[in-house]
Amino acid sequence: MAGPHAGPKGAAGVNLIDRYVLRLFLRTLFYGLIAFLGMFIIIDLVDHVDDFIDDEASILSILKFYLYITPAYLDYCLPIAMMLASMFTMGILGKSREYTAVLSSGVSLARMCRTLIVFGLIVTGLSIVWREGVVAEANRRHHDVRQYEIEGRARNRLNSRRNFAHVDEDGRVYLVSRFRPRPPTLEWVSIQSFTDSTMTSRMDARRAVWQTDHWQLENGSRRDFAEDGTETVTPFQSLRLSGATEKPANFSDRAIDPEEMNWVELNEFAGWVERTGGDPVPYRAEMAHKISFPVINLIVVLLGLSIGASRRRNTLWSGFGATISAAFGYYLLMDFGLELGRSGVLPPLVSAWAGNVLYGALAVFLFWRANH
Incomplete structure (x- = not known):
């Protein structure tokens, strides 16, 4: 050579x-x-x-x-x-x-x-x-x-998901054990509301079922937290979730694989997971x-x-x-x-x-x- x-x-x-x-x-x-x-x-x-x-x-x-x-x-x-x-x-x-x-x-x-x-x-x-x-x-x-x-697969098809957190545009946090697409149902769901990073209420339900234009909570309880630290618990068999704008498609969106996110997107996602009570360590x-x-x-x-x-x-x-x-x-x-x-x-x-x-x-x- x-x-x-x-x-x-x-x-x-x-x-x-x-x-x-x-x-x-x-x-x-x-x-x-x-x-x-x-x-x-x-x-x-x-x-x-x-x-x-x-x-x-x-x-x-x-x-x-x-x-x-x-x-x-x-x-x-x-x-x-x-x-x-x-x-x-x-x-x-x-x-x-x-x-x-x-x-x-x-x-x-x-x-x-x-x-x-x-x-x-x-x-x-x-x-x-x-x-x-x-x-x-x-x-x-x-x-x-x-x-x-x-x-x-249809692009608008709803997918089942397990063990995830979701935050709506009002800052309300949903912790969901499972989302079933047919009929749209959230199982073992906890819905937390905050004011200035302080939890003001929490609703825990066995399930939340989508009823045309709203979520209907079943078999659960509502906890309201006052500024003086007192807590009020109200059990319910059925309760309409008022003020929520989330639809089934919001919970069905597939979780993006980390390989489909760049470093900046993954950093933002990890921060969101941490803020909503999830485990950011894998990300x-x-x-x-x-x-x-x-x-x-x-x-x-x-x-x-x-x-x-x-x-x-x-x-x-x-x-x-x-x-x-x-x-x-x-x-x-x-x-x-x-x-x-x-x-x-x-x-x-x-x-x-x-x-x-x-x-x-x-x-x-x-x-x-x-x-x-």
Whole structure:
């Protein structure tokens, strides 16, 4: 393979090395992204082909289905491609005479790879922007194509929901165990009214049934809280909920998956959940993960360079298995941390960043050893 002239001297020679290394890396990265993206789509197509046939999905709907899932797949496979590109770049350099000539001229491994490390940092920033500006919206559209165009669900169809909180435009809070769409019913519902963040009344009912233009509460009690702290309890068998403007569709709206929200939307949603008495921890964990995942792109560059440098005397494919194993091990560790964060076992920041800290420390150590 052609490369820079042996033993480059001065700034011009160093810049020539930078351009050569980056060009080699980008070419490998491009082919890697195409290969992994194609593999992901083929696997997904095999998994969904029976559903497409059963739902009689049109070719256009299937194309839109994969058009909108492509940004998420690119985001997911980018770190793997970055790591492989780093390993193959270093492996190719190690097979050339230019590599030995460059090191003999006094240019260290760290200096020779500086451009790729800076590139990894840039990709990390761009990945965050990509996730926030493209992936979340594409995931929403992918969901809509799947449900409404392929599965044929009606957009105005009411969906059942469990264990959720809802706040109306007047600040009234509804805590609902279950919403049934037919007939529209709220089961085990608690309706709380506030004035200046102070609860003034609470109505608890076995159910609330929609009656054309209002909710009718059944088998419950109303509690009114006076300013002096006294409480008045009034049981009821049936009570019309007055002053409420919420209709069944307001309670039927599907809960948006965190993958369909960007960081700002997720932050607002977590705050709303917390204000209405819900548990915001799973969403805080998702927020932290949205920032920590793109950092993988920088860390895997160091790992790939280290693996490639340590195996430069072997075949290029000798480090392929180690690279793939390390990449997917990294993903498993990040996913495991996210689950611990969602469940509250670990604080959100710890759950999101523990994998990066461990793999980052390993990458720095291996790169330091390869450089020396």
